Amino acid sequence: MDVTLLVALVIALALIFDFTNGFHDTANAMATPIATGALKPKVAVAIAAVLNLVGAFLSTEVAKTISGGLIKEGSDGVQITPTLILAGLIGAIVWNLVTWLLGLPSSSSHALFGGLIGAAIVGAGFGAINSGVLVSKVLIPAVLAPLTAGLVSFLATKIAYGITRKRERDRFKIGQIFTSSLVSLAHGTNDAQKTMGVITLALIAAGVQPTGSGPAIWVIGACALAIAAGTYSGGWRIIKTLGRDITDIEPAQGFAAEAATTATILASSHLGFALSTTQVASGSVIGVGLGRKGASVRWGTAGRIALGWLITIPASGVVGALAAMLSQLGLWGVVLDVVLAMGAILTVYLIARKRRIDARHFTQPAPGVFVRPKRRKKKPAPTTGASSV
């Protein structure tokens, strides 16, 4: 079929994926400041959007290596074609939307990898997949990421509550603004690049761009805008899960969680052990829930999230594989693929509209009042007490 049309479709779907990536991951940085009232919901997503936009222009290192390793490409011919990339993207988009609908903070990168893996298996057989790389780069880190972040944020919470007294803790909110912004910036420098990498891969596979070249400037710009728009639209369902449903978060905990998330992400990206931002952020929230006396972690919610992580790669892989099978029918298969994908997007959108969750669902605690005030004992201070100490 017409290569230009195919590449155009890949670019369009890649940008849609980038958009879902944006709203899926707003929660990583902004769930905790929204939960504690450090930032108003709309302000929080606006900051995250701007930082994602800026971050996308800062680096193209990840984009250059996106396809390296996981899917064997190149050497003995075309194993990954634009059609397969298209199928993989459909798998990733559909799974990202389903998890968003369920409010599950799952990793967008895993969805993308899963979709591409599924498509590659159909297109080129199981030989196309580096299973060793899959285990060591994706599965084991998925277990280690929340454990690490949880441990760090647990200790950070203990320290924060050990040092400060109750009436001082409200001002952790000021710190939260900075730490959550750091998480956002780090996210922007990483995630938009995955889409840039995919688009560049498609352009290279179609022979439009020379092998080994980096993303073109219009690709960088388009990806930056798509992820920023997605971030600004706010994945309120996931923000609710991460900020409200796992545990009740006070400002000191929010600060500890974001400090742990930032530290873990930066350490992992600079010391050569890649961890997923989403899993780190979720682990941090669980850690602060365990770290504050009197707080409780709703393990049912945490379990649902963990289950979501487990099935992300297989599920988006299955969708990607099905899309790849359809696309083997030729032009009409590809068209049918795209039509079905649009149908899926529309269906999820319509279901989501019925049970809307948006910025207005986040009634924030007034300054000085904690998330779940307990009955005060003696002092008639205007600030009702936290449940700890």
Next chain:
Amino acid sequence: MTIDWLAFLTVVVASLVSACLLVTLFAVGLRLSDGTAPWRRPVSIALFVVCGLVVVFGIYLIVPFLHP
């Protein structure tokens, strides 16, 4: 399948130390800003400045062309 456990351990230790350091600095800063003794305020401001520097270091780590 090879896991670089040493790299992982480095990541754990580095994130543990840096996150706890930042939280400690900020928490002590908050604690000291809440008192009457004249020396407390400048010390707490100094601590917040150090926190700011930690954040700047974070930005330095995030932005690639600041560190070749």
